[in-house]
Amino acid sequence: MATPVTVAVVDDHDVVLSGVRAWLEQAPHPIEVVAAATDLDGLDPTADVLITDLRVGGELVLDRIADLAAAGRRVVVFSRHAEAPLVRRAERAGALAYVCKESPEGREHLVGAVLAAAHGKPYTAPSRAGATAAHRPRFSEQELRTMRLWLGGLTRAAVARQMGISEHTVKQYLERARRKYAQAGREAPTRIDLYREAQRDGIVGL
Structure with missing residues (x-):
């Protein structure tokens, strides 16, 4: 059996944490959620990938994403924010992927983003690809x-x-x-x- 990819998830809403856990644990490649929290403090530092909302506790966490990425953490942003400037700022901060919650791509492409990030590779969801096509x-x-x-x-x-x-x-x-x-x-x-x-x-x- 393939070695599971381990994931820590941060979001303000329990329903999102539960939904993300369910999506990932049903993925074809084994993915194990080893931590789920409503803030970025005290997360399991050994997780292969960190999924976080862009706004945690009512505050943008771009600086925290930058710090985590600089420390070698592989970050995937899963957020309702779809504004191009915010997405670019998250990517500049070091996020390897940005997946929008309020789009049809959520489930399928969050899994793809996690698997790519686990190998240190960026991942572009279709909504971002379409935005850059022009x-x-x-x-x-x-x-x-x-x-x-x-x-x-x-x-x-x-x-x-x-x-x-x-x-x-x-x-x-x-x-x-x-x-x-x-x-x-x-x-x-x-x-x-x-x-x-x-x-x-x-x-x-x-």
Whole structure:
């Protein structure tokens, strides 16, 4: 049997905690909810993934998400807030996924987000993917290939060897990709940010 993914869940509402627990424990891949709480203090630090609302105790917890992500916690936000600026702030803070409660995607994509986050990968729910579709940059074939190889885990030197180009050229392709995303209003300053945007555009898979 596959090793279960362990999850801690934080939400102000008991009904949400119960619902999330039920969804996750019925997932095809074993997921075990090891803690459920109404605040972010005192949670099991060994859980593979932390699911939290964006607003806990009436306050936005973006700073706490940033602290948790910086400490190595893999955070998935599950919130009723769907405003793009808030979603982007949560992602910038370090959340690996953002799933909206009040959308048809809740159950299926919360499970997908948890499984991706357990492997340290970002996950884009359909509502977010659709929101960015109108701001999709155009890339050359070389830029696309460079992103796929580098975001797939190769070093820049390894990408250069595989493509038969210099490491400096690899760096240039990646910088161009970042500039194009920035011009489309989709900043991607870090590797994980670039992976997230490329995954939304179908350039890389989960």
